[in-house]
Amino acid sequence: MDKTLIARRIRQYRHLEKISQETLADKVGVSDTYIRKLESGARTPSLEMLMMLAAALNTTPDHLLLSASGLDKSAGSSIMELLNDCTPTEFVILYENMAELKELLRTHLK
Numbered sequence: 001m002d003k004t005l006i007a008r009r010i011r012q013y014r015h016l017e018k019i020s021q022e023t024l025a026d027k028v029g030v031s032d033t034y035i036r037k038l039e040s041g042a043r044t045p046s047l048e049m050l051m052m053l054a055a056a057l058n059t060t061p062d063h064l065l066l067s068a069s070g071l072d073k074s075a076g077s078s079i080m081e082l083l084n085d086c087t088p089t090e091f092v093i094l095y096e097n098m099a100e101l102k103e104l105l106r107t108h109l110k
Helices: 003-017 021-028 032-040 047-056 061-069 078-084 088-108
Strands: none
Touching: 003 032, 003 061, 021 032, 021 047, 047 061, 061 088, 078 088
C-alpha cells in the first residue's frame, strides 16, 4: 500500500468537497493533526478510518485506494490526468464505464 498515493486521494477528495482539514477531522472524530499526517503520508488510515473518511468525503473506500491499486499518476498517464480533474460523480461514471469497456474488449478480442 503506497501511503503517498492514498494521501493524495484523501487530499483530492477533501478539496473537491471544499472542506478544511479541521472540518474533515470533526466529521470523522479525530484531530486535525491526524488529518495533516494522513495527507502528508506520515500515517496510513486503518480500514475503519478509511471507511469513515470515504463517507465524510462522499465517496467510497475503493476510490480513495484506486491510485494505490495500479493507476500511478506519477507515470504521467493521460488517463490519470483526466481522472484527477473529475468531480467524485464524474470519476465514478468514468471509472465504471472504463471497467465495462475493458470487459467488452476482452470478450470481443478473444
